[in-house]
């Protein structure tokens with residue numbers, strides 16, 4: 001079994017109206033690309049901040065720019081017009097856990113992908129809201145990021161921990177901490193271990209400035225040691241990117257002794273052999 005769960009049906013940017021991308025034909029194009037690449041388990045996980053209701057969770061400039069869609073229309077489309085699993089990529093915003101819970105409740109998700117894209121008001125992977133300015137201390141950003149990652153896991157609101165070390169998105173094009181990065185990973189590990197959350201191995205990092213998988217081998221080894229399972233995804237925003245870089249990801253998992261992947265349905269998880 002191969003999976004691709006962290007998938008978007010359209011490119012990033014607010015000018016991508018759902019009526020153009022949330023169509024049975026587009027879903028079928030994704031399904032066809034997945035089948036061609038041997039990916040049987042396919043789901044979509046639209047960004048939570050695409051939905052007007054998300055502004056009740058966090059009202060910030062980027063979200064306001066994107067929050068145009070109706071979440072129930074999205075759920076109905078995926079359920080009724082596609083054969084894809086229904087997911088959502090929901091940001092962790094400290095202190096807003098109750099509001100996220102209200103948003104997620106009573107909707108028919110197969111899984112919820114948990115992400116951190118913003119540390120405070122600064123974005124980790126978006127130039128317009130970039131957290132990195134003159135004098136930004138990388139040790140401080142990385143410490144906060146990984147502390148929050150542990151908190152995200154501990155909420156129990158998320159099934160999959162997305163692109164776990166997204167903070168490295170820009171690689172050496174932004175300030176980067178020196179030395180052994182495990183001192184940062186350690187800050188997240190207690191929450192990760194206690195929660196049992198599935199750890200995403202994402203090939204998206206291969207397409208980003210950092211040019212490597214999310215997460216590093218050291219990070220994943222610590223999660224495996226803690227007993228957490230792995231979820232495999234590409235974070236594709238087009239059918240072409242489905243399963244992108246999976247040869248590299250599968251070699252990485254093999255090297256770490258990972259033989260099974262997490263599979264989700266109705267927020268229940270089971271493990272299936274890779275292949």
Ligand SMILES: [Zn+2]
Pocket residue numbers: 089115117162163
């Ligand atoms: Zn993301």
Ligand SMILES: [Zn+2]
Pocket residue numbers: 006007008089235
């Ligand atoms: Zn994503």
